[in-house]
Amino acid sequence: MTSRFPNLFSEITLGNCRLANRIVSTGHHTYLSDDVPDDRLIAYHEERAKGGAGLIVSEIVAVHETAGFSRDLLKATSPKAVRAYAKLAKACKRHGTRMFAQLFHPGREILSAWSGMLPIAWAPSAVPNERFHIMPKPMPVSLIEEIVAGYGRTAAVLAEAGFDGFEIVASHGYLPAQFLNPRANRREDAYGGDFERQLRFLRDVIASIRTAAGDRTLGLRISGDEMGESGLSDLEVLRICKAVTGDVDYFSVVAGSSASLGGSVHIVPPMGLEHAYVAPFGAAIKASVSKPVIVTGRINQPQLAEQVIERGDADLCGMTRAMVCDSRMAVKARAGRLDDIRACIGCNQACIGRAHKGLGISCIQHPESGRELDYASVPPVTRRKRILVAGGGPAGMKAAAIAATRGHHVTLYERDRQLGGQTRLAQRLPGREEFGGIIGNLEREMALAGVSVVKDMAVDAGLIRAEQPDVVLIATGAKPYLPTGVGLASSNAVTAWDVLEDRVKVGARVVIADWRSDWIGLGLAERLMKAGSDVTLCTNAALAGESLQIYTRNHYVGRLHRLEVDIRTHARLFGIDGETVYFQDTLSNEPVILEGVDTLVLALGHQSEITLEQELAGQDVEMLSVGDCVTPRTAEEAVFEGLQAGWKI
Numbered sequence: 001m002t003s004r005f006p007n008l009f010s011e012i013t014l015g016n017c018r019l020a021n022r023i024v025s026t027g028h029h030t031y032l033s034d035d036v037p038d039d040r041l042i043a044y045h046e047e048r049a050k051g052g053a054g055l056i057v058s059e060i061v062a063v064h065e066t067a068g069f070s071r072d073l074l075k076a077t078s079p080k081a082v083r084a085y086a087k088l089a090k091a092c093k094r095h096g097t098r099m100f101a102q103l104f105h106p107g108r109e110i111l112s113a114w115s116g117m118l119p120i121a122w123a124p125s126a127v128p129n130e131r132f133h134i135m136p137k138p139m140p141v142s143l144i145e146e147i148v149a150g151y152g153r154t155a156a157v158l159a160e161a162g163f164d165g166f167e168i169v170a171s172h173g174y175l176p177a178q179f180l181n182p183r184a185n186r187r188e189d190a191y192g193g194d195f196e197r198q199l200r201f202l203r204d205v206i207a208s209i210r211t212a213a214g215d216r217t218l219g220l221r222i223s224g225d226e227m228g229e230s231g232l233s234d235l236e237v238l239r240i241c242k243a244v245t246g247d248v249d250y251f252s253v254v255a256g257s258s259a260s261l262g263g264s265v266h267i268v269p270p271m272g273l274e275h276a277y278v279a280p281f282g283a284a285i286k287a288s289v290s291k292p293v294i295v296t297g298r299i300n301q302p303q304l305a306e307q308v309i310e311r312g313d314a315d316l317c318g319m320t321r322a323m324v325c326d327s328r329m330a331v332k333a334r335a336g337r338l339d340d341i342r343a344c345i346g347c348n349q350a351c352i353g354r355a356h357k358g359l360g361i362s363c364i365q366h367p368e369s370g371r372e373l374d375y376a377s378v379p380p381v382t383r384r385k386r387i388l389v390a391g392g393g394p395a396g397m398k399a400a401a402i403a404a405t406r407g408h409h410v411t412l413y414e415r416d417r418q419l420g421g422q423t424r425l426a427q428r429l430p431g432r433e434e435f436g437g438i439i440g441n442l443e444r445e446m447a448l449a450g451v452s453v454v455k456d457m458a459v460d461a462g463l464i465r466a467e468q469p470d471v472v473l474i475a476t477g478a479k480p481y482l483p484t485g486v487g488l489a490s491s492n493a494v495t496a497w498d499v500l501e502d503r504v505k506v507g508a509r510v511v512i513a514d515w516r517s518d519w520i521g522l523g524l525a526e527r528l529m530k531a532g533s534d535v536t537l538c539t540n541a542a543l544a545g546e547s548l549q550i551y552t553r554n555h556y557v558g559r560l561h562r563l564e565v566d567i568r569t570h571a572r573l574f575g576i577d578g579e580t581v582y583f584q585d586t587l588s589n590e591p592v593i594l595e596g597v598d599t600l601v602l603a604l605g606h607q608s609e610i611t612l613e614q615e616l617a618g619q620d621v622e623m624l625s626v627g628d629c630v631t632p633r634t635a636e637e638a639v640f641e642g643l644q645a646g647w648k649i
């Protein structure tokens, strides 16, 4: 079946390194290890190597003590470094995958005061970044020379450990990009002042690595466009790539910059951005350089990757979250099992979302990711039980799939005609259509595991008596939460679910009361504005979409700004009277009054649906509850609890 993917599954050489195919897991900071790779990180990458990745670029390794970007940062300075990296390289390479490492210095892009205090951010010049509110300190030449030497020292350690190659992270506005950018580099010495001198740092770094690591492959990761006011433009990047094409072995093209809120969205592009939208930048660079090009960004399916390479936009494709989500994506594609691939939906919640909280990465759809040591292989059951799952949302579906994979006899009942629970509603919002992917993917997992599914049938005590299951797994989800006493029942108020399910028509002037401050409020505002209403989004949080991962939030808030949606923050719903809606400022408690409102849309969160649990209480039946019916949270917790329940029963 590789004939379906003649380009993707053809060999290619980068520098001196032959790769078995064109699928790359690009460098991503996993927060699974600190200092040097440990067993968690090794198990994580080995799983992707077993899954058929041609190349794994392991995560950023700090090249100098001033590269204090965040916590859980890999380094190559301790005495145990060679042994630890060698274990990682060996574990992956034995499956035929090649291993490269990213050599990294953030310059002024310091993610947080991770050690309790902000470290000194060193950069070419004292030019602040917009995103982290950091004013960096200009580097003296002696420090520049030390850092340049650090690239070489780090490469030497990793080469000794068996890494096949290295990648300089000049992408996303990090230190090499700061030197290359005349708006960030205001120096007038050997490292700045004109194009050649701005290039000097990168050239020195390349020379340092080449000297230390000899014939190992060396690539340059660079943003094809940094997508920001003061970021590198596409034309500037082309000029840089042309200038160094003779000195590196490949280019790894991405988009965006850490330095600005808008630019940083592209570091891990959310669902609302087009699939493979970075490919044109890859194509432009490929046309200007003499070396292979990797392009990365929302390429989540092998069919798409094949097209990108076939079109000649790139020679290889980064498919990073595609393999966070489904580590076996490549082997499934090669075997023609395309329907079995669990496609990444670009939600950013459990991968980069967890990373930004300093937690080991995972996947909302596949919580086993990043937890390879805990969930290595599904344990078969010793006694086959009859399991009845009540509810076909993410929690119920995952629990059913795992329980059936273990050997239980599982029947899942869903009261609606369709599976999916709240994800079914989420996919009705603009730019969130892919949320529905969770449903299809879990449905496929259930089918492969042999789960019987009965739709359009609610579970009650009578059904349980008739079926006599050994265990009832309650996954009945949640329903909209409606506070009492604010005049909602007799008013123009409707719930977010009413709107999403097209049960009501909204008026010309709409106010959304948004308590969860997540995708529902933002998505409804966009949908209703596009449908012609004049929308005010009132969130009780400090910023709209506060609960969302930052790149996701900024992308969707940017869309609302473009549509001129009126956004009010710190607004707590107080009540409604006719066409007047009353809010309170959550800080001052002062009233905020909106008049002439035709429809108030309530996005006030959810409450657990516990009717079945109450009905079965006291009866002689073993029960286990999972997901929102325990307490309302997000799909991430729901799927994870489904996994745990399936593992337990």
Ligand SMILES: Cc1cc2nc3c(=O)[nH]c(=O)nc-3n(C[C@H](O)[C@H](O)[C@H](O)COP(=O)(O)O)c2cc1C
Pocket (backbone or CB within 6 Å): 026, 027, 028, 029, 030, 059, 060, 102, 169, 171, 221, 254, 267, 268, 269, 296, 297, 298, 299, 318, 319, 320, 321, 322, 351, 352, 355, 361
């Ligand atoms: C959790 C996470 C951490 C990342 N950390 C890095 C990093 O340290 N260095 C880097 O160059 N890119 C990093 N990236 C970006 C990825 O390499 C990749 O470019 C991005 O995920 C878009 O590709 P995809 O759509 O195939 O996932 C990270 C991505 C994720 C999801």
Ligand code: SF4
Pocket (backbone or CB within 6 Å): 321, 322, 324, 325, 343, 344, 345, 346, 347, 348, 349, 350, 351, 352, 362, 363, 364, 365, 366
């Ligand atoms: S958490 Fe979402 S974006 Fe991240 S890998 Fe999983 S599906 Fe993709």
